[in-house]
Amino acid sequence: MTMPDVSEKWTGKINTLTLGATSASGGTRTGAVTIGGASTLPFLSFEGEVGNRPAIAVDVLDGPPEGWPAPLVKAYGDAFSSPAKWAKKAVGFGADLICLRLANAHPDGGNRSPQQCADTVKEVLGAVGVPLIVWGCGIDAKDNQIMPAVSSAARGENLLLGSAREKNYRTLVALGLADGHKLMAESPCDVNIAKQVNILCTDAGYPLENMVIFPTTGALGYGIEYVYSIQERGRLAGLGGDRLLAQPVLADVGAEAWRSKEARDPQFACVTDQTRPLWGVAWEAATATFLLQAGVELLVMRHPDAIAQVRAAIGRLMPAAK
Amino acid sequence: MWLRFRQTRLADAPVSAEGEVPYLADVSQLSRRGLTFAPLVRKxxxxxxxPSLANNVSDLQRLEQALGRTVPGPFQMGLAVTRRLPHLLRKADWKVTAVTGCRGPLTEIIDVETGDTSRRNMCIAADIGTTTVVCHLVDLRDGQTLGQAAKYNSQAAFGADVIHRIIHASRSGEGEAALRHAVVGDLNELIHQLLTKYRLGAQDITxxxxxxxxxMIHLLLGLPAENIRKEPYxxxxxxxxPFRAAEIGLQINTRGLLYCLPCVAGFVGGDIAAGIAATGMTHGKSIRMLIDIGTNGEIAVGNEEFLVCASASAGPAFEGAECxxxxxxxxxxxxHIRLLDADRxxxxxxxxSAGPVGLCGTGYVDLIAEMLRVGLIDKTGRLREGAGPRVRLGEDGMLEYVAVPAAQAGDGRDVAISQGDINNILRAKGAIYAAATVLLNALNLKFSDLSKILVAGAFGNFLNLENAIFIGLLPEVPSDRLxxxxNTSLAGAKLAxxxxxxxxxxxxxAAGATYFELSTAPTFMEQFTSACFFPHTNVELFPSVMAELSCGRET
Known part of the structure; x- marks a missing residue:
């Protein structure tokens, strides 16, 4: 008796998207990163194209981080003293991209000016050759001031700008179009809103194929199964032919995993002084590998050991170099 | 081309009176359905x-015998009327008018009047909505509608939706009385208006x-409503x-009867039961859907074999309230309104045809569709600052779009739509569309399986169905199916x-309808979020809208 072929055939395909521009394409990056391209569910190479390997971006802040847990402080050492040093260190840890967060532009934080933000971006661009993700401070009014400066300072570098939301997307759309950057569309764990933001951005004239979906991330133990099912639903829709959900997905793993109590200060009986620093690494790696199964093309991470573990896991799931 | 404009006129609609839809409640509807004209109360x-020694039956029996020749019995008569009967018959020289009303299998002789008063027998048909109360004055001799009057429900002072009103009513006896008096007062006010206009007396309304x-029916009758609010509703x-109308303070004939149409469940009322009957959707094999757009959006799907109803709170925006x-x-x-572009x-x-003083429901449907077409709002309904000279910051701090500037308005004040209004309409249409979708999914049906979608509501003369589809209030189906x-609620009240x-x-x-509870349907919230977008998050459900919008964007 022959076994029936139960492999699924999908009508849709996840968009392929390239971040960063080398001198040949008008930028200054030493390499570009291409993600997406899957025509089936993650890692099911027997069913179809699994696309490019998920890329790992590493977080860099525009100033020394406050309250980061000891394992991270230990890993980065004095690299926190400047974004440039930090970025170089991150590349040393194997970062495919740098995820620069302009957190100190926050009006209640450093309230840094648009020019200062642009300078930080230039500093990081000058220090490393990998592509950049640049995230604003999360306050719409302020982001609408700083992102134009950031965008034009990095014109042609093919950044991934974060993030366009339902209530604030026009500025980033205009910048992405004017300066040739890609766009991250954020939604609050809701597949409907994820689609709505994509529609709004395309209505405003932004090409769908230049977008990345950021569906909001939750860490292991903090609603990850909900996040997983939202991501999975989006992916199933995208593969099922819904072009508006066929974009690569970003997961903000490092920030979420390292916020958890288990990563910062594990309270389990088995924890010893020796194993304490490993919890955060394990938590971050587990969150990342878990979400990869739902379909993630771009992971944002923090700890070098977690990065190494996830890289190895991806290697096992996608053994042959694509 | 977005300049297409189509008004949907009701089949066989006579020239409409100001502000109301003539609809199905024409008396001719009765004969079309093989129903005979037989009013609930007759004179x-x-x-x-x-009387003589040879004909010595009692006074009441004498009346019943005479009456029985044209009015079906058996009869009953209350004590108060029986007490008056002997004197009245003799005083009237045995020429009297009997007022009879149906009470289940019995016919009640409600009252006996001296002489021939049979040409003054009127009825009020009322649609008591959460937001709007509408009364029609109907001549019970021939079924002709003489006039109509409407106003906002004064209970709105205690909350825009039924939940707030129930809370207020169940807090204290005074609260209950306040709500009852508010709606009874509204009805009396409308009745009084009609009586004055048509020179009739309260005793003529039987x-x-x-x-x-x-x-609404609970609050009108002073029935405790608090359990409607709590699971299991x-x-x-x-x-x-039927009750004596005077018992709850309605100022019609003191012996006149009040018939409240039956409800299906806590959130599917007599308005929808009346609407289902008025549209005749339970006749025939083809499956139809009735969408009653009110403060509670009510949906019914069925044919002669089954009938399922659901209800979703939509808010009063489509009736123009709180906007x-x-x-x-x-x-x-x-x-109705059309825009040339963002500026004009x-x-x-x-x-x-009076000077414009505001917007009613059909106006909102048109305006929002047009604002979407010319790009004043995006698909989330967000007004864009600087989108045009007519977009400005309103007094309440919200952006608003001025449709008619004060100089051209009927009362010297701007007619405008605010961001809040758009959000209210978005949620209202989202709730209605989601309710219809969830109900159909539960029945394993699709919009395309429905032979007809009947759209009811008391919010304007003619609903531009194309625009209602454009904003995603109604599904995109071939236009001959919509x-x-x-106002089918009123139509049902009148035909009854x-x-x-x-x-x-x-x-x-009402007895045969199945109630489908949406609040426990796990997919409702999901469908609601999906529908809170113009026209819908699943844009592929509205292909013609998408085609039109992408054509419009030529820049």
């Missing part, structure tokens, strides 16, 4: 034979039929016998007054 003039949602009673320039569909309300209005029409049927069989049919419909 019959009889001349009784004089019948009041009322259709309303379950909460149980009302005191859904099937109501920046919202108003009922009455004189001066903009009911191409044309508009108002009810009664009809706007006006005119036909006993129709009245009984509504009870059968």
């Amino acid at each position: 019959t003039y009889v001349e009784l034979p004089q 019948l009041l039929t009322a259709a309303g949602n379950t909460t 149980i009302g005191a009673t859904y099937m109501l016998p 920046r320039s919202g108003m009922r569909a009455t004189r001066g309300a903009i009911d 209005v191409l044309s508009y029409s108002t009810i009664g 009809s706007f049927v006006g 007054a005119l036909s006993r069989r129709f009245h009984d049919d509504i009870f059968r419909i």
Whole structure:
């Protein structure tokens, strides 16, 4: 008796998207990163194209981080003293991209000016050759001031700008179009809103194929199964032919995993002084590998050991170099 | 091309009175359905034979015998009337008019009047909505509608939706009385208006039929409503016998009867039961859907074999309430509008062709569709600052779009739509569309399986169905499958007054309907979020809208 072929055939395909521009394409990056391209569910190479390997971006802040847990402080050492040093260190840890967060532009934080933000971006661009993700401070009014400066300072570098939301997307759309950057569309764990933001951005004239979906991330133990099912639903829709959900997905793993109590200060009986620093690494790696199964093309991470573990896991799931 | 404009006129609609839809409640509807004209309350003039030793039946029996020749029995008469009867018959020289009303299988001789008063027998058919109360004055001799009056429900002072009103009513006896007095006062005010206008006396109104949602009927009758609010949402009673209207303070004939149409469940009321009967959707094999757009959006799907109803809270926006320039569909309300571009209005029409003073529901549907077309709002409904000279910051700190500037308005004030209004309409249409979708999914049906979608509501003369699809209030189906049927609740109340069989049919419909509870349907919230977008997050459900919008964007 022959076994029936139960492999699924999908009508849709996840968009392929390239971040960063080398001198040949008008930028200054030493390499570009291409993600997406899957025509089936993650890692099911027997069913179809699994696309490019998920890329790992590493977080860099525009100033020394406050309250980061000891394992991270230990890993980065004095690299926190400047974004440039930090970025170089991150590349040393194997970062495919740098995820620069302009957190100190926050009006209640450093309230840094648009020019200062642009300078930080230039500093990081000058220090490393990998592509950049640049995230604003999360306050719409302020982001609408700083992102134009950031965008034009990095014109042609093919950044991934974060993030366009339902209530604030026009500025980033205009910048992405004017300066040739890609766009991250954020939604609050809701597949409907994820689609709505994509529609709004395309209505405003932004090409769908230049977008990345950021569906909001939750860490292991903090609603990850909900996040997983939202991501999975989006992916199933995208593969099922819904072009508006066929974009690569970003997961903000490092920030979420390292916020958890288990990563910062594990309270389990088995924890010893020796194993304490490993919890955060394990938590971050587990969150990342878990979400990869739902379909993630771009992971944002923090700890070098977690990065190494996830890289190895991806290697096992996608053994042959694509 | 977005300049297409189509008004959907009701089939066989006579020239409409100001602000109301003439619809199905025409008396001719009865004969079309094979129903005979047999009002719930009749006046019959009889001349009784004089009593004698040879004909010595009692006074009441004498009256019943004479009456029995034209009015079906058996009869009953209350004590108060019986006490007056002997004197009255003799004083009237045995020429009297009997007022009879249906009470289940019995016919009650409600009253006996001296001489022939049979030409003064009127009825009030009332649609008691959460937001709007509408009364029609109907002549029970021939079923003709003499006039109509409407106003906002004064209970709104205690909350815009039924939940807040129930909370207020269940807090104290005074709270309950305040709500009851508010709506009884509204009805009396409308009745008084009609009586004055048509030079009639309160004693000429012998019948009041009322259709309303379950909460409205509870509050009208002073029934405790608090359990409707709490799971499992149980009302005191859904099937109501006729009551003496005077018992709750209605100022019609002191012996006149009040018939409340039966409800289906805590959140599916007599208004929808009346609507189902009025549209005749339970006749025939083809499956139809009735969408009643009110403060509670109510959906019914069925045919002669089954009937399922659901209800979703939509808010009063479609009735113009709680909106920046919202108003009922009455004189001066903009009911249709077209925009040329973000800066210019191409044309508009108002009810009664009066100077514009506000927007009614159909006006909002048109305006939002047009704002979407010309790019004043995006698909989330967000107004864009600087989108045009007519977009400005309103007094309440919200952005607003001025449709008619004060200089051209009927009352010297801007007619505008605010961001809040747009959000309210978005949520209202989202709730209605989601309710319809979830109900259909539960029945394993699709919109394309419906032979007809009937859209009811008391929010304007003619609903531009194309625009209603454009904003995603209604599904995109071939246009011949959509009809706007006006205020079906009132139509049902009126037809019930005119036909006993129709009245009984509504009870059968209410008893046979299945209620589908949306609040426990796990997919409702999901569908609601999906529908809170113009026209819908799943844009592929609205191909013609998408085609039109992408054509419009040529820049």
